Amino acid sequence: MNKIRISAVSYTNTKPFLYGIQHTDIINKIDLSLDIPSDCAQKLIDDVVDIGLIPVAAALSLPQWEIVSDYCIGAIGAVNSVFIFSNCEIKDVTTIQLDPQSRSSNNLARVLLKNHWQVSPQQVSNAADYAQPTDGHTAFVQIGDRTFGKKQQYKYVYDLAEEWQKMTGLPFTFAAWIANKPIPQEFMDEFNASLKYGLDHREELFKEITMRDDFDLVDYLMVKIDYDLTADKKKALYLFHDYIKAL
Numbered sequence: 001m002n003k004i005r006i007s008a009v010s011y012t013n014t015k016p017f018l019y020g021i022q023h024t025d026i027i028n029k030i031d032l033s034l035d036i037p038s039d040c041a042q043k044l045i046d047d048v049v050d051i052g053l054i055p056v057a058a059a060l061s062l063p064q065w066e067i068v069s070d071y072c073i074g075a076i077g078a079v080n081s082v083f084i085f086s087n088c089e090i091k092d093v094t095t096i097q098l099d100p101q102s103r104s105s106n107n108l109a110r111v112l113l114k115n116h117w118q119v120s121p122q123q124v125s126n127a128a129d130y131a132q133p134t135d136g137h138t139a140f141v142q143i144g145d146r147t148f149g150k151k152q153q154y155k156y157v158y159d160l161a162e163e164w165q166k167m168t169g170l171p172f173t174f175a176a177w178i179a180n181k182p183i184p185q186e187f188m189d190e191f192n193a194s195l196k197y198g199l200d201h202r203e204e205l206f207k208e209i210t211m212r213d214d215f216d217l218v219d220y221l222m223v224k225i226d227y228d229l230t231a232d233k234k235k236a237l238y239l240f241h242d243y244i245k246a247l
Contacts, residue, residue, distance in 0.1 A: 003031045004187060005049040009175060010034040011144040012209075012217065013073050013081065013225045014053060019205045020198020026190055036101045037143070037175065044180050051179045051191075055104030056237050057244055062180055068188050069177035071195045072229040076171040079161035080224045081147050084109060085131075086139035086156040090117050097127040097140035104174055104240075105143045108160050111243040116167040149214030170236040176229060199227055 008014050008021075018034075021027055035043065041058030043049045051068055059065045082105050086093055096113070098106040113119055127133070131140050141160075142150070151157050161172045177195075198205070202221055211217055226233075 003029055004051060004183065004191075005031045005033075007033045007035050007040045007043045007049040007052040007054075009037050009040055009053050009073070009144075011037075011081075012148075013144075013221070015205060015209065016198040016202050016221060016227070017053070017071070017195050018198065019201060019208075020194045020196065023201070024194040024197050026194040029187070029190075038101055038103050041103055044178065047180060050181060050183065051177060053175050054178050055102065055175050056173050056178075056240060057104040057107045059176075059178055060241060060244065062178070065178050065180055066182075067176050067229070067234075068179045068183055069192050069195055070229055071177065071192070071199070071227045072173050072233060073175040074171055074173045074226045074229065074233050075161040075224060076226050077162050077165050078159040078224065079172070079174070080151075080159065080220055081145070082108070082143045082160045082174065083147055083151070084139050084141055084158040084160065085150065085154040086158070087136050087154060088139075089156055090139070090158060091119055092137060093119065093121045093139045094137040095122045095124060095133075095135065095139070097124050097130050097133060097138065099141045099143055100126055100130065102141065102143050105160060106141055107244050107247070108164065108172070108240070109141045110247055111240070112160060112163050112167065114247065115243065116163055148212060164236075168236065168239060170239065171226065171230070171233050172240070173229065173233045173237045176237065 041054040044052035
């Protein structure tokens with residue numbers, strides 16, 4: 001059997017999955033690449049890979065897709081790594097810079113701005129001063145490891161998973177393991193078991209990663225990131241798609 005080509009997000013929140021993949025036999029059956037979320041999605045869209053841990057909004061760009069795992073990158077309430085950072089209240093923001101590494105989180109910000117906060121600031125992609133705006137009414141979306149330890153630096157910090165829950169009452173699914181073609185069930189079962197192995201061995205993972213003084217990685221990977229792709233998280237995924245289509 002040809003190796004299954006897989007792209008996974010390179011952020012810390014994926015490390016439990018990678019631990020499972022690297023410590024089980026599945027590693028010998030795949031070609032694995034690590035990418036930022038937007039590149040991970042593009043590889044699946046371009047058929048460079050067969051499976052990707054992709055931002056869920058990117059599934060809308062695939063002619064065919066299916067979820068191939070019981071696990072995801074999700075949150076029930078605050079996720080602590082997907083934010084809008086601002087020096088003014090969200091109602092007073094006139095410009096919002098979008099994250100160049102993101103698809104889903106930029107769309108989540110757009111959905112919340114329109115439907116939750118009911119504001120319509122100018123949206124800027126690839127801002128020259130991204131994440132360092134000098135205008136007091138410019139905010140920015142940022143996700144992943146770059147946000148660690150940054151909450152205390154801004155007067156107003158909006159956790160997008162928490163705001164989504166306030167709006168919908170649902171958890172949020174940021175990324176899911178999605179295939180762009182049929183994958184043999186035998187492989188999917190073994191892959192799923194590998195991911196579960198990693199989640200079950202997070203304590204061993206903590207011995208291998210460098211801890212931080214300004215961010216609680218144990219709380220992040222044990223509590224804030226909720227990895228089970230539950231019925232409510234699937235419901236949230238499809239609801240999010242509906243919101244995106246209505247933007």
